Amino acid sequence: MKDFRLYTITGEEFHSGRSMLEVMEEAVKGGSDIIQLRDKFSSKKEVFEKAKKLREMTARYGAAFIVNDHIDVALAAGADGIHLGQDDLPLSEARKIVGEDMIIGISTHAIEEAREAERNGADYIGVGPVFATKSKVDVIDPVTTSYVKQVADEITIPFVAIGGIKLHNVDQVIDAGADRICAISEIVGSTDIQGTCQGFLDKLDAKRRIEK
Numbered sequence: 001m002k003d004f005r006l007y008t009i010t011g012e013e014f015h016s017g018r019s020m021l022e023v024m025e026e027a028v029k030g031g032s033d034i035i036q037l038r039d040k041f042s043s044k045k046e047v048f049e050k051a052k053k054l055r056e057m058t059a060r061y062g063a064a065f066i067v068n069d070h071i072d073v074a075l076a077a078g079a080d081g082i083h084l085g086q087d088d089l090p091l092s093e094a095r096k097i098v099g100e101d102m103i104i105g106i107s108t109h110a111i112e113e114a115r116e117a118e119r120n121g122a123d124y125i126g127v128g129p130v131f132a133t134k135s136k137v138d139v140i141d142p143v144t145t146s147y148v149k150q151v152a153d154e155i156t157i158p159f160v161a162i163g164g165i166k167l168h169n170v171d172q173v174i175d176a177g178a179d180r181i182c183a184i185s186e187i188v189g190s191t192d193i194q195g196t197c198q199g200f201l202d203k204l205d206a207k208r209r210i211e212k
């Protein structure tokens with residue numbers, strides 16, 4: 001898959017009166033190079049309608065587009081990939097359905113899950129929740145930056161840190177080894193979405209400059 005740095009997920013409860021498309025377009029304009037449609041409340045038909053709009057918008061900017069949970073919606077909307085959790089369809093079965101070209105991302109919360117996802121051909125993994133988050137209802141306790149460090153030290157496929165990541169604590173995640181970060185509330189709840197994205201990118205870039 002094409003490399004990415006900043007991953008933004010929809011969270012319509014934080015969009016405060018703005019349309020989902022408007023919010024996500026701001027995120028892409030701000031430099032989010034991958035976005036995910038995550039919608040736990042709408043009907044599948046509604047999720048599909050949203051997916052088609054996000055597919056069209058992301059294609060205009062050259063950003064990757066991922067659908068959470070719904071493989072059929074991802075395929076029907078022409079998304080670049082799907083994101084699956086530990087309780088979703090197993091990766092090997094999902095791969096049979098979507099083929100080799102589609103991106104499959106897998107959530108992981110412990111190093112054994114990260115190893116398994118890598119072994120089974122995940123294109124990237126989510127690593128979290130690093131910090132406490134209110135954006136997910138059935139969330140487990142924070143895995144802390146020590147899990148980020150474990151993954152950075154051992155796993156070779158791309159990983160994205162997620163969960164409670166804000167501009168004020170992202171340095172801890174970057175210091176633990178993350179090159180890519182993912183956020184919902186800090187970005188889509190911001191009154192200056194482009195500025196918030198730029199703030200994250202500046203911090204990620206500063207790390208890359210130091211490593212060169």
Ligand SMILES: Cc1ncc(COP(=O)(O)OP(=O)(O)O)c(N)n1
Pocket residue numbers: 007009036038068069083084085086088105106107108125126127136160162182
């Ligand atoms: C990039 C990324 N990482 C983790 C998740 C969480 O996925 P999952 O565990 O399936 O939980 P839900 O998002 O479905 O509630 C994600 N969506 N994206």
Ligand SMILES: Cc1nc(C(=O)O)sc1CCOP(=O)(O)O
Pocket residue numbers: 107108126127128129130132133134135136139162163164165182183184185186
């Ligand atoms: C959807 C999701 N998955 C997580 C995981 O750890 O797998 S944490 C999370 C919520 C992230 O939202 P926020 O940036 O607002 O904390």
Ligand SMILES: [Mg+2]
Pocket residue numbers: 068069083084085088
């Ligand atoms: Mg899921």
